[in-house]
Amino acid sequence: MSEIRLQGIHKRFGGNPILADINLTIAPGEFCVFIGPSGCGKSTLLRLIAGLDDASGGELYIDGRCVNEVPPAQRDVAMVFQSYALYPHMTVYDNMAFGLRHLKLGKTEIERRVRSAAESLHLTALLDRKPGALSGGQRQRVAIGRAIVRQPKVFLFDEPLSNLDASLRVKTRVEIARLHRALGSASMVYVTHDQVEAMTLADKIVLLKPLAGQEGVPSIAQVGHPLELYHHPKNRFVAGFIGSPGMNFFPAGVSMARSDGLQCQAGSATVLAEVNAAGLVAGSAVTLGIRPEHVQVGEGSLLGRITHLEHLGEHSYAYLDSDLSPAPLVVKLTAQGAVIGDSLRFTLPADRVHVFDAADEALPRLAANLAAA
Numbered sequence: 001m002s003e004i005r006l007q008g009i010h011k012r013f014g015g016n017p018i019l020a021d022i023n024l025t026i027a028p029g030e031f032c033v034f035i036g037p038s039g040c041g042k043s044t045l046l047r048l049i050a051g052l053d054d055a056s057g058g059e060l061y062i063d064g065r066c067v068n069e070v071p072p073a074q075r076d077v078a079m080v081f082q083s084y085a086l087y088p089h090m091t092v093y094d095n096m097a098f099g100l101r102h103l104k105l106g107k108t109e110i111e112r113r114v115r116s117a118a119e120s121l122h123l124t125a126l127l128d129r130k131p132g133a134l135s136g137g138q139r140q141r142v143a144i145g146r147a148i149v150r151q152p153k154v155f156l157f158d159e160p161l162s163n164l165d166a167s168l169r170v171k172t173r174v175e176i177a178r179l180h181r182a183l184g185s186a187s188m189v190y191v192t193h194d195q196v197e198a199m200t201l202a203d204k205i206v207l208l209k210p211l212a213g214q215e216g217v218p219s220i221a222q223v224g225h226p227l228e229l230y231h232h233p234k235n236r237f238v239a240g241f242i243g244s245p246g247m248n249f250f251p252a253g254v255s256m257a258r259s260d261g262l263q264c265q266a267g268s269a270t271v272l273a274e275v276n277a278a279g280l281v282a283g284s285a286v287t288l289g290i291r292p293e294h295v296q297v298g299e300g301s302l303l304g305r306i307t308h309l310e311h312l313g314e315h316s317y318a319y320l321d322s323d324l325s326p327a328p329l330v331v332k333l334t335a336q337g338a339v340i341g342d343s344l345r346f347t348l349p350a351d352r353v354h355v356f357d358a359a360d361e362a363l364p365r366l367a368a369n370l371a372a373a
Contacts, residue, residue: 002063002076002153002187003028004049009058011044017211018044021218022058024206031180031188033198036208037241041219042191043158045208049189050079050156063153077154078147082162084139086131086146092118093127096146103150113149120182121145121175137168141175148179155183157190161197169194177201195244199226209237236360239289245317247289247354250325254284261350261366264288268323269302273353275363286363289354292317293332300347304329306340320344 009022019041026032034042047053048060051072059066067075086095093114100110118124121141131139140160147155157176161169177200180188192198198205207229209221222229222238233239239247252266257277264271266288273288280286304320307328318338319328331346338344355363 003061004032004154004187004189005061006049007059007061009045009048009060010056011041011048011053012056019048019208019219020211022220023218024220024223026187026189026204028187029185031190031201031203032206033202033204034189034191034206034208035193035195035198036221037210038193040208040210042208046079046156046158046189046191049154050077051075052079075154076152077156078150078152079156079158080140080143080147080160082159084131084143084163086139086142088131091128091130092123092134092142092145095131095142096149099146099150110149113151114145117145117148120148120179135168136164137172140164140172144176144179148183153186155186155188157188159191159193161192161194169197173197173200195242199230202226205229205242207238207241232362232365233354234362236287236289236356236362239354239356239362243291245292245330247291248295248327248329249287249289249356250327250329252286252288254280254282254286256282262286262355262363264355266324271324271348271353272350273355273363274350274366275353275355276366278357278363280357280363285358287356287360288348289356290348290352292330294349294352295329295331296347296349297331297333297344298346300345302346302348304331304344304346306338306342306344309338309340318344320346322346 004026006022006024009019011019034045036042044053048055055068060068062075096114096117097110100113118127121144123141123145126134126138161172164172190201204223205226206223207221208219211217211219222234229238229242250266252264252271255263255265261272261274262277264286271288302322304322306318307321308319310317316333318331318333320331322329357363
Protein backbone atom coordinates (compact mmCIF):
# COMPACT_ATOMS: atom_id res chain seq x y z
CA MET A 1 0.00 0.00 0.00
CA SER A 2 1.39 3.42 -0.99
CA GLU A 3 0.63 6.90 0.22
CA ILE A 4 1.21 9.72 -2.25
CA ARG A 5 2.12 13.08 -0.72
CA LEU A 6 2.67 16.34 -2.55
CA GLN A 7 4.18 19.26 -0.65
CA GLY A 8 4.25 22.74 -2.16
CA ILE A 9 4.34 21.42 -5.73
CA HIS A 10 4.70 24.08 -8.44
CA LYS A 11 4.97 23.71 -12.20
CA ARG A 12 5.83 26.37 -14.73
CA PHE A 13 6.20 26.17 -18.50
CA GLY A 14 8.46 29.03 -19.51
CA GLY A 15 7.25 31.98 -17.47
CA ASN A 16 3.69 30.68 -17.14
CA PRO A 17 2.52 29.10 -13.87
CA ILE A 18 0.48 25.94 -14.54
CA LEU A 19 0.28 24.49 -11.04
CA ALA A 20 0.86 26.35 -7.79
CA ASP A 21 1.06 25.39 -4.14
CA ILE A 22 -0.24 21.83 -4.49
CA ASN A 23 -0.46 20.27 -1.02
CA LEU A 24 -2.23 16.93 -1.15
CA THR A 25 -2.17 13.51 0.44
CA ILE A 26 -3.66 10.47 -1.31
CA ALA A 27 -4.13 7.66 1.19
CA PRO A 28 -3.10 4.04 0.48
CA GLY A 29 -5.80 2.26 -1.50
CA GLU A 30 -7.68 5.49 -2.20
CA PHE A 31 -9.31 6.30 -5.55
CA CYS A 32 -8.50 9.96 -6.17
CA VAL A 33 -9.89 11.85 -9.17
CA PHE A 34 -8.38 15.04 -10.59
CA ILE A 35 -11.01 17.14 -12.35
CA GLY A 36 -11.28 20.70 -13.58
CA PRO A 37 -11.66 22.88 -16.68
CA SER A 38 -9.34 22.60 -19.65
CA GLY A 39 -5.96 24.12 -18.91
CA CYS A 40 -6.12 23.66 -15.13
CA GLY A 41 -3.12 21.28 -15.12
CA LYS A 42 -4.78 18.01 -14.10
CA SER A 43 -2.89 15.89 -16.67
CA THR A 44 0.31 17.77 -15.88
CA LEU A 45 -0.10 16.90 -12.20
CA LEU A 46 -0.58 13.23 -13.12
CA ARG A 47 2.59 13.34 -15.23
CA LEU A 48 4.50 14.81 -12.29
CA ILE A 49 3.48 11.82 -10.15
CA ALA A 50 4.49 9.46 -12.95
CA GLY A 51 7.84 11.19 -13.37
CA LEU A 52 7.19 12.09 -17.02
CA ASP A 53 7.55 15.78 -16.13
CA ASP A 54 9.67 17.43 -13.45
CA ALA A 55 8.21 19.75 -10.82
CA SER A 56 9.47 23.34 -10.81
CA GLY A 57 9.31 23.34 -7.02
CA GLY A 58 8.13 21.31 -4.04
CA GLU A 59 8.52 17.67 -3.07
CA LEU A 60 6.70 14.52 -4.14
CA TYR A 61 6.66 11.42 -1.95
CA ILE A 62 5.49 7.89 -2.82
CA ASP A 63 5.41 5.37 0.00
CA GLY A 64 7.39 7.76 2.20
CA ARG A 65 10.24 8.18 -0.31
CA CYS A 66 10.96 11.49 -2.05
CA VAL A 67 10.88 10.66 -5.76
CA ASN A 68 11.72 14.06 -7.29
CA GLU A 69 14.95 12.66 -8.71
CA VAL A 70 13.70 9.08 -9.23
CA PRO A 71 13.13 8.07 -12.89
CA PRO A 72 9.65 6.85 -13.91
CA ALA A 73 10.68 3.19 -14.22
CA GLN A 74 11.76 3.13 -10.57
CA ARG A 75 8.69 4.78 -9.03
CA ASP A 76 6.59 1.59 -9.03
CA VAL A 77 3.70 3.26 -10.83
CA ALA A 78 1.77 2.14 -13.91
CA MET A 79 0.02 4.54 -16.26
CA VAL A 80 -2.98 3.98 -18.53
CA PHE A 81 -3.09 6.51 -21.36
CA GLN A 82 -6.02 7.97 -23.24
CA SER A 83 -4.64 6.65 -26.55
CA TYR A 84 -4.27 2.96 -25.42
CA ALA A 85 -0.65 2.88 -26.76
CA LEU A 86 -0.78 -0.82 -27.72
CA TYR A 87 1.69 -2.50 -30.06
CA PRO A 88 -0.37 -3.25 -33.20
CA HIS A 89 1.81 -6.18 -34.32
CA MET A 90 1.55 -8.01 -30.98
CA THR A 91 -1.27 -10.15 -29.61
CA VAL A 92 -3.18 -9.14 -26.51
CA TYR A 93 -1.11 -11.63 -24.52
CA ASP A 94 2.18 -10.21 -25.79
CA ASN A 95 1.07 -6.62 -25.20
CA MET A 96 0.32 -7.48 -21.58
CA ALA A 97 3.48 -9.55 -21.15
CA PHE A 98 5.89 -7.15 -22.84
CA GLY A 99 6.78 -5.10 -19.77
CA LEU A 100 7.19 -8.22 -17.63
CA ARG A 101 9.64 -9.68 -20.10
CA HIS A 102 11.56 -6.43 -19.98
CA LEU A 103 11.74 -6.90 -16.19
CA LYS A 104 13.15 -10.38 -16.90
CA LEU A 105 10.47 -12.26 -14.98
CA GLY A 106 10.22 -16.01 -15.53
CA LYS A 107 7.79 -17.49 -18.04
CA THR A 108 5.69 -19.13 -15.33
CA GLU A 109 5.26 -15.87 -13.42
CA ILE A 110 4.45 -13.96 -16.61
CA GLU A 111 1.87 -16.57 -17.56
CA ARG A 112 0.29 -16.41 -14.11
CA ARG A 113 0.04 -12.63 -14.07
CA VAL A 114 -1.28 -12.26 -17.62
CA ARG A 115 -3.88 -15.00 -17.20
CA SER A 116 -5.03 -13.57 -13.88
CA ALA A 117 -5.39 -10.03 -15.27
CA ALA A 118 -7.11 -11.32 -18.41
CA GLU A 119 -9.65 -13.20 -16.32
CA SER A 120 -10.43 -10.18 -14.13
CA LEU A 121 -10.95 -7.99 -17.23
CA HIS A 122 -12.84 -10.61 -19.28
CA LEU A 123 -10.06 -10.80 -21.87
CA THR A 124 -9.21 -14.50 -21.71
CA ALA A 125 -10.93 -15.30 -25.00
CA LEU A 126 -9.10 -12.42 -26.72
CA LEU A 127 -5.50 -13.20 -25.76
CA ASP A 128 -4.56 -14.42 -29.24
CA ARG A 129 -6.03 -11.44 -31.07
CA LYS A 130 -4.19 -8.34 -32.19
CA PRO A 131 -5.41 -4.81 -31.33
CA GLY A 132 -6.79 -4.25 -34.84
CA ALA A 133 -9.36 -6.99 -34.21
CA LEU A 134 -10.61 -5.42 -30.96
CA SER A 135 -13.24 -2.82 -30.16
CA GLY A 136 -12.31 0.42 -28.43
CA GLY A 137 -13.52 -0.86 -25.09
CA GLN A 138 -11.54 -4.08 -25.46
CA ARG A 139 -8.38 -2.15 -26.33
CA GLN A 140 -8.79 0.02 -23.26
CA ARG A 141 -9.17 -3.08 -21.09
CA VAL A 142 -5.95 -4.47 -22.59
CA ALA A 143 -4.20 -1.21 -21.69
CA ILE A 144 -5.53 -1.52 -18.14
CA GLY A 145 -4.46 -5.18 -18.04
CA ARG A 146 -0.94 -4.23 -19.10
CA ALA A 147 -0.83 -1.95 -16.05
CA ILE A 148 -2.30 -4.55 -13.68
CA VAL A 149 0.26 -7.26 -14.47
CA ARG A 150 3.05 -5.04 -13.22
CA GLN A 151 1.42 -5.08 -9.75
CA PRO A 152 2.42 -1.47 -9.06
CA LYS A 153 1.83 0.47 -5.87
CA VAL A 154 0.09 3.27 -7.80
CA PHE A 155 -2.16 3.23 -10.89
CA LEU A 156 -2.41 6.43 -12.93
CA PHE A 157 -5.25 6.91 -15.45
CA ASP A 158 -5.15 9.81 -17.91
CA GLU A 159 -8.71 10.24 -19.28
CA PRO A 160 -8.87 6.54 -20.22
CA LEU A 161 -12.52 6.55 -21.34
CA SER A 162 -12.67 9.73 -23.43
CA ASN A 163 -12.26 7.85 -26.73
CA LEU A 164 -15.16 5.48 -26.03
CA ASP A 165 -18.80 5.92 -26.92
CA ALA A 166 -21.37 6.49 -24.15
CA SER A 167 -22.33 2.82 -23.71
CA LEU A 168 -18.72 1.62 -23.54
CA ARG A 169 -17.84 4.39 -21.10
CA VAL A 170 -20.46 3.13 -18.67
CA LYS A 171 -19.33 -0.50 -18.98
CA THR A 172 -15.63 0.30 -18.64
CA ARG A 173 -16.30 2.66 -15.73
CA VAL A 174 -17.98 -0.20 -13.89
CA GLU A 175 -15.00 -2.44 -14.69
CA ILE A 176 -12.57 0.13 -13.27
CA ALA A 177 -14.63 0.51 -10.08
CA ARG A 178 -14.76 -3.28 -9.68
CA LEU A 179 -11.03 -3.48 -10.33
CA HIS A 180 -10.34 -0.92 -7.61
CA ARG A 181 -12.32 -2.94 -5.09
CA ALA A 182 -10.51 -6.12 -6.11
CA LEU A 183 -7.05 -4.56 -5.90
CA GLY A 184 -7.88 -2.69 -2.68
CA SER A 185 -4.29 -2.04 -1.61
CA ALA A 186 -3.25 -0.07 -4.71
CA SER A 187 -3.81 3.69 -4.88
CA MET A 188 -5.47 4.97 -8.04
CA VAL A 189 -5.19 8.50 -9.43
CA TYR A 190 -7.57 9.27 -12.26
CA VAL A 191 -7.80 12.33 -14.52
CA THR A 192 -11.09 13.12 -16.23
CA HIS A 193 -13.19 16.01 -17.51
CA ASP A 194 -16.35 13.92 -17.08
CA GLN A 195 -18.25 14.73 -13.89
CA VAL A 196 -20.16 11.44 -13.92
CA GLU A 197 -16.87 9.52 -13.86
CA ALA A 198 -15.58 11.71 -11.04
CA MET A 199 -18.73 11.45 -8.91
CA THR A 200 -19.19 7.70 -9.35
CA LEU A 201 -15.58 6.50 -9.09
CA ALA A 202 -13.89 8.77 -6.57
CA ASP A 203 -13.26 8.31 -2.89
CA LYS A 204 -11.74 11.79 -3.10
CA ILE A 205 -12.11 14.52 -5.72
CA VAL A 206 -9.42 17.15 -6.27
CA LEU A 207 -10.95 20.07 -8.17
CA LEU A 208 -8.30 22.20 -9.88
CA LYS A 209 -8.80 25.65 -11.32
CA PRO A 210 -6.83 27.39 -14.11
CA LEU A 211 -4.33 29.95 -12.85
CA ALA A 212 -4.57 32.17 -15.95
CA GLY A 213 -1.20 33.76 -15.14
CA GLN A 214 -2.11 34.53 -11.51
CA GLU A 215 0.72 34.42 -9.02
CA GLY A 216 0.31 33.26 -5.45
CA VAL A 217 -3.05 31.53 -6.02
CA PRO A 218 -3.26 27.82 -5.10
CA SER A 219 -4.36 25.52 -7.94
CA ILE A 220 -6.65 23.39 -5.77
CA ALA A 221 -10.14 24.83 -5.37
CA GLN A 222 -11.41 22.08 -3.03
CA VAL A 223 -10.62 18.51 -1.98
CA GLY A 224 -13.16 16.13 -0.54
CA HIS A 225 -15.68 13.35 -1.02
CA PRO A 226 -17.80 13.88 -4.15
CA LEU A 227 -20.97 14.63 -2.16
CA GLU A 228 -19.07 17.07 0.04
CA LEU A 229 -18.13 19.15 -2.99
CA TYR A 230 -21.66 18.85 -4.36
CA HIS A 231 -23.57 19.83 -1.23
CA HIS A 232 -20.98 21.96 0.58
CA PRO A 233 -18.89 23.86 -2.00
CA LYS A 234 -16.33 26.22 -0.50
CA ASN A 235 -16.73 28.88 -3.17
CA ARG A 236 -18.67 29.84 -6.26
CA PHE A 237 -16.15 28.22 -8.62
CA VAL A 238 -16.69 24.81 -7.00
CA ALA A 239 -20.47 25.29 -6.84
CA GLY A 240 -20.62 26.21 -10.52
CA PHE A 241 -18.30 23.49 -11.80
CA ILE A 242 -19.63 20.48 -9.90
CA GLY A 243 -23.08 19.41 -11.10
CA SER A 244 -24.77 19.10 -14.46
CA PRO A 245 -26.69 21.29 -15.05
CA GLY A 246 -24.72 23.64 -12.85
CA MET A 247 -25.97 25.55 -9.85
CA ASN A 248 -28.25 28.52 -10.51
CA PHE A 249 -26.70 31.86 -9.49
CA PHE A 250 -28.38 35.23 -9.12
CA PRO A 251 -27.23 38.54 -7.61
CA ALA A 252 -28.86 39.76 -4.42
CA GLY A 253 -28.53 42.30 -1.63
CA VAL A 254 -28.68 41.62 2.09
CA SER A 255 -31.88 42.93 3.69
CA MET A 256 -31.26 41.82 7.26
CA ALA A 257 -29.57 39.17 9.38
CA ARG A 258 -32.01 37.05 11.37
CA SER A 259 -31.64 34.35 13.97
CA ASP A 260 -32.77 31.78 11.40
CA GLY A 261 -30.50 32.99 8.61
CA LEU A 262 -29.95 35.76 6.14
CA GLN A 263 -32.77 37.61 4.38
CA CYS A 264 -31.87 38.82 0.91
CA GLN A 265 -33.55 40.67 -1.93
CA ALA A 266 -33.06 39.14 -5.39
CA GLY A 267 -34.85 41.10 -8.08
CA SER A 268 -38.37 41.58 -6.75
CA ALA A 269 -38.20 38.40 -4.61
CA THR A 270 -37.36 38.04 -0.94
CA VAL A 271 -35.19 34.97 -0.28
CA LEU A 272 -34.19 33.49 3.07
CA ALA A 273 -31.02 31.41 3.38
CA GLU A 274 -30.12 29.40 6.48
CA VAL A 275 -26.51 30.56 6.63
CA ASN A 276 -24.39 32.42 9.13
CA ALA A 277 -24.41 36.13 8.34
CA ALA A 278 -20.63 36.26 8.89
CA GLY A 279 -20.62 39.99 9.62
CA LEU A 280 -22.58 41.07 6.56
CA VAL A 281 -24.69 44.19 6.97
CA ALA A 282 -27.83 45.40 5.24
CA GLY A 283 -27.01 46.45 1.70
CA SER A 284 -24.08 44.05 1.26
CA ALA A 285 -23.93 42.52 -2.22
CA VAL A 286 -23.99 38.72 -2.34
CA THR A 287 -24.64 35.96 -4.85
CA LEU A 288 -27.30 33.37 -4.14
CA GLY A 289 -27.17 29.84 -5.53
CA ILE A 290 -29.45 26.82 -5.65
CA ARG A 291 -29.28 23.54 -7.54
CA PRO A 292 -32.04 22.75 -10.08
CA GLU A 293 -33.34 19.74 -8.13
CA HIS A 294 -33.66 21.77 -4.92
CA VAL A 295 -36.11 24.30 -6.34
CA GLN A 296 -39.58 23.29 -5.13
CA VAL A 297 -41.95 23.51 -8.10
CA GLY A 298 -45.73 23.77 -7.80
CA GLU A 299 -45.90 25.80 -4.61
CA GLY A 300 -44.83 29.16 -3.24
CA SER A 301 -45.24 32.78 -4.23
CA LEU A 302 -42.55 32.96 -6.92
CA LEU A 303 -43.60 32.67 -10.55
CA GLY A 304 -41.67 31.73 -13.68
CA ARG A 305 -42.48 31.07 -17.33
CA ILE A 306 -40.92 28.14 -19.20
CA THR A 307 -38.76 29.35 -22.09
CA HIS A 308 -36.96 26.06 -22.85
CA LEU A 309 -37.31 22.37 -21.97
CA GLU A 310 -34.82 19.50 -22.00
CA HIS A 311 -36.50 16.09 -21.80
CA LEU A 312 -34.26 13.34 -20.41
CA GLY A 313 -36.74 10.49 -19.95
CA GLU A 314 -37.66 10.12 -16.29
CA HIS A 315 -37.24 13.86 -15.71
CA SER A 316 -36.88 17.16 -17.56
CA TYR A 317 -35.07 20.43 -17.00
CA ALA A 318 -37.10 23.58 -17.46
CA TYR A 319 -35.55 27.02 -18.01
CA LEU A 320 -37.68 29.69 -16.36
CA ASP A 321 -37.92 33.41 -16.99
CA SER A 322 -38.47 34.79 -13.48
CA ASP A 323 -38.16 37.94 -11.37
CA LEU A 324 -35.05 36.62 -9.61
CA SER A 325 -32.58 37.76 -12.27
CA PRO A 326 -32.24 38.26 -16.05
CA ALA A 327 -30.59 34.81 -16.32
CA PRO A 328 -32.92 31.80 -16.67
CA LEU A 329 -33.57 29.68 -13.58
CA VAL A 330 -33.08 25.96 -14.31
CA VAL A 331 -35.40 23.62 -12.38
CA LYS A 332 -35.84 19.85 -12.42
CA LEU A 333 -39.31 18.54 -13.28
CA THR A 334 -40.33 14.96 -12.51
CA ALA A 335 -43.93 15.34 -13.70
CA GLN A 336 -44.64 15.10 -17.42
CA GLY A 337 -46.78 17.40 -19.50
CA ALA A 338 -45.11 20.81 -19.11
CA VAL A 339 -44.71 22.78 -22.34
CA ILE A 340 -42.87 25.93 -23.33
CA GLY A 341 -44.91 28.97 -22.31
CA ASP A 342 -46.37 27.40 -19.16
CA SER A 343 -46.21 29.36 -15.93
CA LEU A 344 -44.89 27.59 -12.84
CA ARG A 345 -45.03 28.53 -9.18
CA PHE A 346 -41.95 27.73 -7.17
CA THR A 347 -40.12 28.43 -3.94
CA LEU A 348 -36.49 28.35 -2.83
CA PRO A 349 -36.15 26.33 0.41
CA ALA A 350 -34.03 28.28 2.89
CA ASP A 351 -31.98 25.22 3.83
CA ARG A 352 -31.00 24.68 0.17
CA VAL A 353 -29.96 28.21 -0.74
CA HIS A 354 -26.20 28.90 -0.86
CA VAL A 355 -24.82 32.40 -0.26
CA PHE A 356 -21.49 33.65 -1.64
CA ASP A 357 -19.89 36.88 -0.46
CA ALA A 358 -18.22 39.55 -2.57
CA ALA A 359 -15.05 37.39 -2.75
CA ASP A 360 -17.16 34.44 -4.00
CA GLU A 361 -16.53 32.47 -0.79
CA ALA A 362 -19.45 30.42 0.57
CA LEU A 363 -21.00 31.56 3.84
CA PRO A 364 -21.15 28.74 6.43
CA ARG A 365 -24.42 26.91 6.96
CA LEU A 366 -26.17 27.24 10.31
CA ALA A 367 -25.08 24.47 12.71
CA ALA A 368 -28.46 22.76 12.50
CA ASN A 369 -28.04 22.28 8.74
CA LEU A 370 -24.43 21.21 8.50
CA ALA A 371 -25.36 17.53 8.25
CA ALA A 372 -28.09 18.12 5.66
CA ALA A 373 -27.69 16.25 2.37
